[in-house]
Amino acid sequence: MHGYANPARFLRLARLLTAPLLVVGGLWTLAVLAWGLLGAPAEQLQGETVRILFVHVPAAWLGMGGWSLIALASLSELVWRHPLASIAARAAALPGAFFALLCLVTGSLWGRPAWGAWWVWDGRLTSMLVLFFLYCAYLALADAAVRSGHGNTRIAAIFGLVGAVNIPIIHYSVIWWNSLHQPPSIGMAALSGKSAMAPEFLYGLLAATLGFSLLFGGVVLARMRSILADQQTESRLRRRAMEYADA
């Protein structure tokens, strides 16, 4: 990881990957969603609403994945002082918050016809809502650190690390507590071909998750490049202002 601590080296790699990730991820996702909407069969129990899962499951995965990235980057910032870690954490926050919100909204749209309710205070739903609030708080903390001008993002990093305790709570909520939400259907068993889910849904969900993940990667890289460029512009202008002041 420290090989990419040099911003110039990171930028070379990021410039190479950003557009391909967005283009390939976008086309792949659109193709999978078109199949999910028009080609996938309706499910015996859930009927047409099963199609919502091709948006809902990747959104849930990326909502949790985004915070996992924030936690790893925060750990890297606090322990190893990796210079790009706080930039990576800040870049992942807004996309992560978006996907956590998309997960909640699409879950609600699935729940209304399937459960007869837009919302229930269930362990899985509530812990996902808490994750969205954690994202909002993280965005506010990181923004405040940048606006204060001293660039100290340690408080946001500690918050990012502590907030990670919610990720296993979300994952195990359907096992620990009685829940309307179904238990995990995709796990290691799915990869070895022993999933309880019908193959056409399982492969569709995996394909949709891959497409959205490629898009997420492209968005995070674009946002990292944006933050890095802003920092470089600011430090150049500050240096020039000091040179004028000295002259």
Added chain:
Amino acid sequence: MHEGLNQLAFVYAAYALGVSGTLALVIQSWTAMQRAEDRRERSREQ
């Protein structure tokens, strides 16, 4: 389902939100990156 809800209306709403929201996120991130990198190049040339 007991109320005779049109399931496809919920499906279309979820897809519309998913696609339009993701597209907006991608466009906003890309344009912010382009603007920031343009500002950096201008500051280098000045």
